[in-house]
Amino acid sequence: RWPLMIDPQQQANQWIRKMEKDNDLIIMKFTTQNFLRNMSSAVSIGKPVLVEDVEEYLDPGIDPIL
Secondary structure, eight states, X not given: OOOOOOOTTOHHHHHHHHHTGGGTXXXXXXXXXXXXHHHHHHHHXXXXXXXESOOSSXXXXXXXXX
């Protein structure tokens, strides 16, 4: 349904940042204030989003966005 990368050396993270730099990549963590609001607005306007430091448990509130 959605890509998940295990990236201990941060190589994929750097690659995504470089590839989406011109598309105004939005980088967030689940601890970011207003995470769901920011994620919803980014998705609705078509901006790429990179979520870092994802734990094993995902907040069920993000399921509709995913």
